[in-house]
Amino acid sequence: MTPGCAIIQGLADPDPTEPDTTAAAPADPAPNPGDGVNTVSFVSLGCPKNLVDSEKMLGLLAEDGLVPVPDGEDADAVVVNTCGFLEASKDESIGEIQRAAELKRQGKLKRLVVAGCLVQRHRAKMLDWCPDIDALIGVFDRDRITQAVRGRQPTQKDAGVDLPIYSSIAANATLAKQAMGVKNDGYYEDDGARLRLTPRHYAYIRMSEGCNQNCTFCTIPSIRGKMRSKPIDAFLKEARELLADGAFELNIIGQDTTSYGQDTGYDGQGRGLTGLLTQLNNVAAEHGGAWIRLMYAYPSKFTDGMIDAIATLPNVVKYIDMPLQHINDRVLDKMRRHTSRTLIETLLGKLRDRVPGIALRTTFITGFPGETDKEHDELVDFIRDFGFDNLGVFPYSPEPGTPAGTLHEQQAVPDDVIQHRYDELMRTQQEVVFNRHAKLAEQQPQVDVLIDAVTDSVIEATPGVTPGGRLYEGRTHAQAPQVDGLTYAQTQNGFTPGELVRCKIIAYDGYDLIAAPLDELNKTTALKVIR
Numbered sequence: 001m002t003p004g005c006a007i008i009q010g011l012a013d014p015d016p017t018e019p020d021t022t023a024a025a026p027a028d029p030a031p032n033p034g035d036g037v038n039t040v041s042f043v044s045l046g047c048p049k050n051l052v053d054s055e056k057m058l059g060l061l062a063e064d065g066l067v068p069v070p071d072g073e074d075a076d077a078v079v080v081n082t083c084g085f086l087e088a089s090k091d092e093s094i095g096e097i098q099r100a101a102e103l104k105r106q107g108k109l110k111r112l113v114v115a116g117c118l119v120q121r122h123r124a125k126m127l128d129w130c131p132d133i134d135a136l137i138g139v140f141d142r143d144r145i146t147q148a149v150r151g152r153q154p155t156q157k158d159a160g161v162d163l164p165i166y167s168s169i170a171a172n173a174t175l176a177k178q179a180m181g182v183k184n185d186g187y188y189e190d191d192g193a194r195l196r197l198t199p200r201h202y203a204y205i206r207m208s209e210g211c212n213q214n215c216t217f218c219t220i221p222s223i224r225g226k227m228r229s230k231p232i233d234a235f236l237k238e239a240r241e242l243l244a245d246g247a248f249e250l251n252i253i254g255q256d257t258t259s260y261g262q263d264t265g266y267d268g269q270g271r272g273l274t275g276l277l278t279q280l281n282n283v284a285a286e287h288g289g290a291w292i293r294l295m296y297a298y299p300s301k302f303t304d305g306m307i308d309a310i311a312t313l314p315n316v317v318k319y320i321d322m323p324l325q326h327i328n329d330r331v332l333d334k335m336r337r338h339t340s341r342t343l344i345e346t347l348l349g350k351l352r353d354r355v356p357g358i359a360l361r362t363t364f365i366t367g368f369p370g371e372t373d374k375e376h377d378e379l380v381d382f383i384r385d386f387g388f389d390n391l392g393v394f395p396y397s398p399e400p401g402t403p404a405g406t407l408h409e410q411q412a413v414p415d416d417v418i419q420h421r422y423d424e425l426m427r428t429q430q431e432v433v434f435n436r437h438a439k440l441a442e443q444q445p446q447v448d449v450l451i452d453a454v455t456d457s458v459i460e461a462t463p464g465v466t467p468g469g470r471l472y473e474g475r476t477h478a479q480a481p482q483v484d485g486l487t488y489a490q491t492q493n494g495f496t497p498g499e500l501v502r503c504k505i506i507a508y509d510g511y512d513l514i515a516a517p518l519d520e521l522n523k524t525t526a527l528k529v530i531r
Contacts, residue, residue, distance in 0.1 A: 037076040037110055037150060039066065039067045039069045039077070040058075040061055040066045040079060041068070041069050041070065041078045042068065042078075043080045045089070045116070046117065048204040048251065048482075049206060049209075049254070050081055051204060052205075053081060053142055054081045054197060056142055056191055057079065057142050057145040058197070060145055061079075063193070075109065076110045077109070077110060077111040077112070077113060077149045078100040078112055079115060079145070079149065080097050080112075080116075081115045081116040082096075082097070082116040082118035083118065084119075085223075086399070087397050094118075097114055097129070100112050111135070111151060112135075113135045114126060114133050114135070115137035115138075115142065115148075116137075119136045119139075119169060120138045120140075121219065134151065134165055135149070135165055136163065136167045136168075136169060138169035139223065140173055140176035141169060144168040147166065147168075151166065173188075173228060184231070185228075185264055186228045187209050187229055187230035187234075190234070191206055192237065199452060199498070200245070200247065201246060201450070202247060202249035202450075203242045203249070205238060205252055205253070206230065206254055207229065207235055207257060208227055208228060208255065208256070209224055209254070209255070210226050210227045210228050210255060212263070213338070215336050216335055217365065217368065217396070217404040217405075218402065219401070220255050227255065227263050228263060229262070229266065232276060235276065236279055236280065239283050240286075243290060247290075248290055248291060248450065249293065250284075250290060250293070251295055252292065253295050256296065256298045257273060257294060257295065257296045257297050257298070269305075274303070274305040274306050274308075274309045277294070277306075277316055278313065280315075280316075289315055291317050292315050292316045293319055294316070295321040295480065298323075299322055299324060299337075300338040300339040302322070302347055307350055307355065308354070311355040318357050319359040319480065320351065320361070321362070322361070323362055324344060325364055326368065326379060327341050327364075327379050327382040328378050328379065334407070335404070359477065359479075360388050361388065361391065361484065362388055362391055362392075363392040363394060364392075365394050366379070366421045367417065369398075369404055369411040369412060370407065370411035380424060380425060380428050383432065384431070387432050387436070388429070389478050390483070390484045391429045391432075392483065393425045393426055395418045395419065395422050396413065396418060433485075437508035440508065441505060441507050441513075443505075444504050447487070447502075447504075447515065448476065449475065449476055449487050449489045449500070449501050450475050450499075452473045452481070452497060454494075454495070455470070455471045455472065455488070457470070458470050458471070459490050468490065469490040469492040469493075469516075470490065470491060470492075471489070472491065473486050474486065474488070474489045474495075474501070474515075485510075485513070487505075487515050488509075488512060488514050489501060489503055489516070491516075491517055503516060504521060
């Protein structure tokens with residue numbers, strides 16, 4: 001499965017295929033193609049930002065009376081919310097679309113709707129790849145998902161190409177905003193009233209959309225547009241709604257969370273990201289406390305005030321996700337990352353010095369066009385020496401229309417070299433993590449574990465080591481959902497998902513930790529005194 005892509009609900013695991021251009025053309029639509037559409041299944045691919053879009057669209061469909069079902073074979077309509085960030089993501093999305101199209105050809109499905117980044121990026125090719133699609137929805141037009149699923153009057157709103165099906169694909173946020181009659185700046189969409197696909201106790205909350213960084217390898221600005229910050233009042237309203245709905249952990253997301261508010265004038269002393277974290281911390285306190293986790297931070301403008309906010313605000317967990325992409329100055333310059341090795345090391349040093357116990361997560365790209373063996377070795381040494389808590393690596397993927405894609409045509413790193421470098425980087429990080437976990441198992445520190453789910457596994461009691469019990473999936477503050485390792489908490493009494501349990505680390509299994517609750521480890525047995 002493509003890194004960063006996951007099926008959240010709907011069809012089975014994908015088996016990506018090449019586009020099927022031999023499929024039979026769809027029959028002429030009936031006068032009311034949406035008649036009899038009462039149930040819908042959703043396949044959400046890609047990043048958490050795409051997941052928020054899926055949850056909002058599901059909320060709109062449920063509000064209109066459609067019933068969500070988990071399996072496409074039991075649904076009247078299937079919506080595939082696609083990812084188009086990388087070539088592999090495109091293949092995965094097309095594979096899911098083809099699976100749904102096969103259900104339609106078999107007469108098991110009435111409507112197939114495709115939404116998301118792949119539609120926005122490749123609108124003119126979608127029907128060539130799959131003629132069975134009934135409707136297309138772009139990233140700026142999710143409010144029209146009900147019309148698309150119901151099969152109402154077709155439109156050609158800003159599609160830019162002639163599409164003989166229902167299509168609502170605004171070319172950019174400005175045109176979409178004009179069509180809706182919206183006049184305010186920034187992020188104008190409403191992310192409230194979502195039908196969440198995450199467990200009840202954690203949620204993603206988006207602070208912005210789009211990006212102004214223009215890294216040379218990235219397609220996000222061409223798909224999602226310029227950065228648009230969500231107004232602080234709207235953000236806090238959504239946070240209150242999520243906390244009232246049972247969420248304990250709020251994971252803040254956006255393409256560039258560091259730059260929050262800079263596009264709308266909400267920046268400067270006590271504002272921007274620092275102001276958002278401060279006010280969100282206060283909202284969490286109103287609800288009895290929470291975990292607030294910062295994801296997708298950008299290194300070049302991360303200020304001392306932001307570091308102080310993470311260090312001092314009690315509901316902001318000591319964790320940060322900050323994609324660095326590389327450490328060599330020449331490669332960073334070619335990537336147009338607006339930073340350097342010196343700046344990165346200075347920032348990371350400040351974070352570790354001023355936020356004791358902070359967990360640092362990052363991602364790197366290997367095989368960027370022109371990357372030399374020496375530059376790769378520099379990255380390997382940096383990963384080994386610094387010791388990130390969590391780390392991901394992406395093999396470089398040339399994306400058409402990007403400056404790096406053009407550079408790839410002249411200075412491509414061979415695929416086998418990229419694979420070798422990827423393997424070496426991952427082995428290096430594995431060594432770092434396994435050594436850290438071995439020390440934790442030896443030191444047995446106390447940690448809070450947020451329980452995510454029960455497992456089928458049971459551990460037998462070992463005298464002097466563990467009392468045994470059933471394993472529950474959970475996470476410490478150092479582990480974000482879906483992307484980091486897990487902490488398995490064992491108990492003889494049972495836990496409830498969403499419960500925060502004080503535990504002691506007692507062992508590890510690769511990238512995962514094993515813990516036991518303190519109240520079970522500290523139990524004593526009173527023996528009857530015989531006189």
